Amino acid sequence: MVNQADEHIQKILYSFLSDSIPEHIRDGAQYLMAEDGIQNIEVRSHEDNWEVEGQIQGDDFQTYTSEVGINLEQESVHYYCNCPDSFSGICRHVTATILGLLSRLDNTPEAEVQQIKSEWKHSFRGFFSTSFEPEPGIHYLIFRFFTEPGRLQVEFFRARQNKSGLSTVQNPVTLEQIVRNPEWCEMSPELPLVAEHIGQFLDYYGHRIDIPFGLMTWFFWAIRNEYYLFWEETEQPVRIVSTPMRLHLRPKFVEDGLIFDVMLGREGKVPISILNQNTTFYGQLPLWVCRKHSFYPVQTGLQPQLIQELVTSPPLIPHAEISEFL
Incomplete structure (x- = not known):
């Protein structure tokens, strides 16, 4: 028996699948499900939102962490994945997490998902690719x-x-x-x-x-x-760099008051501070960070100009005004 909250979630996710995810991405996600690629799905339900985390094994035999947030009031979906493909848009691992959750809500065993015939060159292309050097005369x-x-x-x-x-x-x-x-x-x-x-x-x-x-x-x-x-x-x-990074704002007390340290990091790595460093920001969704002659995709909804100001001229909240600010 599906309750009202589950029905609302299903409506939001089916609409998101139809409107925002290309067919070839959905097909790739169904293939991952059919190959038992879903290692685990954890759901944390709240009154106005759901947080879903999936452990998905890709066709490269790596396990990626996908996170999906569902806002019930706004009927919106946001997502994150630590796979290299996610910086160019939604990936198969996020989509597989969504499909896995829908399968659970529908009470449909994941094993019953239709088997999708895969082109072997596509699934194993990474094992057959060769890194070439520039060829003389070209x-x-x-x-x-x-x-x-x-x-x-x-x-x-x-x-x-x-x-x-x-x-x-x-x-x-x-x-x-x-x-x-x-x-x-x-x-x-x-x-x-x-x-x-x-x-x-x-x-x-x-x-x-x-x-x-x-x-x-x-x-x-x-x-x-x-x-x-x-x-x-x-x-x-x-x-x-293709692997996406995360941006965090960390409150930091200094001698004159409170500032926000801007941190960059990825799963398994200690976040680093980029405060007052020679760093520039471009684009949006993903945001691109240029640091030390490298461009990194960063998952954040903040505007590039705002982040640039936080890095180069961090606002200082005096000690006497911290309680009012909070």
Whole structure:
């Protein structure tokens, strides 16, 4: 017998599945369920919200932690997963957690989930992939990143790979050339399409361009396998990290009062403080943090400008006003 609260949860989740999760993600989640990928689902129900945590084994045999929050009053769903795929959007592990909860509420044994035939190349592609080095005689794209608070710019070049390394003759190329020459983008086949959208948004297809916040995740995801990502005019490599991080605000008492320390961390790692450090923030959902020549996706709903201000100019609450603030 399904009670009223369970029915409300089912309504919210079925609507979320239908409106917010692509079909191929749902199919992948059903495959994980059919392969007994759900290790455990823990539910903490409150009057106005439910908190659901799932331990899901992926097809790479790693177990990931997915968290789903369901707000009953707003009929909204928010989620988090520590898998590498989650920074580009909702993943199969979160979806499997939702499906597993629905199966429990429906009193339908998970073993009865329809078996989905999987393409072996897809399920085991990670075991057959090979990491290649730049091939001599081939021309490669070069990306140079220029950061400042609230603005990320990228310059595009193209150069020949020699046996001794990358040629010092680096020819500037434009966004328009990338769009018109998809054969240049063997390492990043989605880049021409992303470049076209960026050009349309900016109404500019030049050599040095601003990356719009709304297209930043797509851009990073498209170029993450490129060999040559550099910091400004140097040969310092730039990393695009796929594993998402979490941002925490931790109250901290100092001599003059109370401030909020901004912490970054991921599961199994001790959070680190980025207060007063040379750190910039871009995009939203996920937020991208640039720190020490690396870009990290961060799961948070806070605005980049607010976080930037908390890091560079943390507000100080005097001791006499702490009780009023709290």
